[in-house]
Amino acid sequence: MTVVTLGPTRIHVDAEGFLTEYGEWTEELAVQLAAQIGIALTEDHWKAIRFLRSDYPSHGETATLRRVSTLGGIPVKQLFALFPGKPAKKMAYIAGLPKPRGCV
Amino acid sequence: MMRRLVILGAGTAGTMVANKLRRRLAFDEWQITVVDRDNVHLYQPGLLFIPFGRYRPAEVVRPRRGLLRNGIQLLRGEIDVIDPERKVVRLTGGGAVGYDYLVIATGTSPRPDQTPGMLGPEWRKSIHEFYTYDGSVALAEALRTFTGGRLVVHIVDQPIKCPVAPLEFTFLAESYFRAKGMRDQVELVYVTPLDGAFTKPIAAQRLGSLLDERKIAVEPDFLVERIDAERKTLVSYDEREVGFDLLVTVPLNMGADFVARSGLGDELNYVAVDKHTFQSPAHPDIFAIGDANDIPTSKAGSVAHFSAEVFAENFCQYAEGLAMTGRFDGHANCFVESGDGKGLLIDFNYDTEPLPGRYPLGRIGPLVLLRETKLNHWGKLAFRWIYWHLLLPGRRLPVPTLMSMTGKHRPDHQSEKEI
Numbered sequence: 176m177t178v179v180t181l182g183p184t185r186i187h188v189d190a191e192g193f194l195t196e197y198g199e200w201t202e203e204l205a206v207q208l209a210a211q212i213g214i215a216l217t218e219d220h221w222k223a224i225r226f227l228r229s230d231y232p233s234h235g236e237t238a239t240l241r242r243v244s245t246l247g248g249i250p251v252k253q254l255f256a257l258f259p260g261k262p263a264k265k266m267a268y269i270a271g272l273p274k275p276r277g278c279v
Numbered sequence: 280m281m282r283r284l285v286i287l288g289a290g291t292a293g294t295m296v297a298n299k300l301r302r303r304l305a306f307d308e309w310q311i312t313v314v315d316r317d318n319v320h321l322y323q324p325g326l327l328f329i330p331f332g333r334y335r336p337a338e339v340v341r342p343r344r345g346l347l348r349n350g351i352q353l354l355r356g357e358i359d360v361i362d363p364e365r366k367v368v369r370l371t372g373g374g375a376v377g378y379d380y381l382v383i384a385t386g387t388s389p390r391p392d393q394t395p396g397m398l399g400p401e402w403r404k405s406i407h408e409f410y411t412y413d414g415s416v417a418l419a420e421a422l423r424t425f426t427g428g429r430l431v432v433h434i435v436d437q438p439i440k441c442p443v444a445p446l447e448f449t450f451l452a453e454s455y456f457r458a459k460g461m462r463d464q465v466e467l468v469y470v471t472p473l474d475g476a477f478t479k480p481i482a483a484q485r486l487g488s489l490l491d492e493r494k495i496a497v498e499p500d501f502l503v504e505r506i507d508a509e510r511k512t513l514v515s516y517d518e519r520e521v522g523f524d525l526l527v528t529v530p531l532n533m534g535a536d537f538v539a540r541s542g543l544g545d546e547l548n549y550v551a552v553d554k555h556t557f558q559s560p561a562h563p564d565i566f567a568i569g570d571a572n573d574i575p576t577s578k579a580g581s582v583a584h585f586s587a588e589v590f591a592e593n594f595c596q597y598a599e600g601l602a603m604t605g606r607f608d609g610h611a612n613c614f615v616e617s618g619d620g621k622g623l624l625i626d627f628n629y630d631t632e633p634l635p636g637r638y639p640l641g642r643i644g645p646l647v648l649l650r651e652t653k654l655n656h657w658g659k660l661a662f663r664w665i666y667w668h669l670l671l672p673g674r675r676l677p678v679p680t681l682m683s684m685t686g687k688h689r690p691d692h693q694s695e696k697e698i
Contacts, residue, residue, distance in 0.1 A: 240502060264500070278633070279443060
């Protein structure tokens with residue numbers, strides 16, 4: 176667990192740079208996190224990010240692409256277009272949530 | 280009037296809970312009914328070994344009836360729908376079972392129908408799975424007659440039952456073909472929707488080399504959209520392709536369809552419950568245990584076991600009108616076969632990733648965590664006896680229910696990875 180400074184804010188992140196405190200996330204921070212991985216957030220990106228943020232507290236883990244697609248209404252194909260290569264991981268990074276994980 | 284507890288499913292979780300509660304709840308006050316579609320209880324951890332000829336199929340099945348204590352009624356039937364308002368479970372064909380308290384324990388199942396192209400002319404020919412009895416028996420024949428080429432082990436999506444099983448299968452396959460003297464003719468590829476075979480930092484650091492040493496290639500971040508059976512190729516949503524000569528896939532796992540029909544499920548038919556008590560927030564007299572619920576830990580028999588301990592105590596309090604005081608912590612542990620008669624052991628919960636150390640008795644061990652040993656392999660084999668004779672009857676095992684940090688340590692340095 177490390178504390179880093181991103182723009183004006185200090186945040187807690189894990190070894191891969193994912194936020195570890197749900198409450199430290201802000202929309203301004205998301206813009207900066209997205210810029211770090213080369214993504215300029217559009218309204219379509221925001222729809223996915225907002226779904227992830229609202230789903231996490233009750234669900235207890237980061238939504239899978241299938242969950243974002245089924246419950247959030249954004250097709251998986253589109254998620255790959257919005258967040259190329261590694262959409263699940265990139266969305267979690269921008270939304271300040273843990274990356275999708277297995278048990279080991 | 281008798282109080283009625285109905286348990287749906289006589290698998291690992293349902294059988295354990297039925298037996299534990301039958302011992303606690305008075306015979307003259309409580310009627311316990313378990314509903315299942317058949318009378319065959321499958322020892323699911325054994326399915327991993329059938330493809331390699333290590334278990335005979337007869338060693339992994341027993342009649343469900345004999346595993347349930349006296350005083351538990353086993354009702355055979357297919358569940359159509361739950362009516363939570365009327366507190367009735369309706370069966371297909373017209374039967375109905377009324378309940379005062381309902382426990383859903385119908386698990387999760389592989390659904391090859393959910394990936395286009397999976398079921399088709401190549402199913403059980405060059406496309407296999409080992410999460411069903413028939414599937415693991417068919418795969419044994421496919422491995423025995425495999426003449427070489429690319430063997431792809433593939434996971435459609437998370438979550439899956441026994442999440443380390445595909446990795447174990449890969450290690451066992453590598454060992455199997457080496458023993459047959461044909462390892463040079465088999466290319467092994469592990470295809471996962473996650474960002475690696477190991478995703479927790481400490482496990483990744485300690486175990487990442489297991490794949491390199493065995494020359495197993497990993498294709499990460501691969502979410503399959505369809506299978507082109509004619510070209511024997513997996514095609515991902517972002518148009519990547521992985522060809523195979525023999526595919527061993529883990530199909531999408533889903534909870535039972537009646538859960539969706541009853542309006543109780545999420546996008547994969549898992550029942551939403553409180554992750555510490557397994558109680559449905561929408562219907563307080565409904566609980567879901569084992570793989571059937573949506574708690575954020577592994578879908579595994581060990582979770583079913585540890586959570587059954589918490590649930591049985593809590594249920595007795597709840598039925599007395601008291602507050603439930605037990606809180607499940609997501610505890611899971613698992614032997615991981617790594618081939619050549621060795622295995623690993625992992626132990627973790629909602630908050631603590633798998634750590635190195637010893638288990639269960641601190642420095643005495645005797646089992647070693649997160650490292651390959653022969654004793655861990657023997658532990659895995661011995662577990663089959665424990666399962667039939669201690670676990671299912673609902674006896675307490677001499678291991679803590681909640682995860683303990685005794686014997687574990689957290690390494691100082693964690694590896695850095697680029698996103």
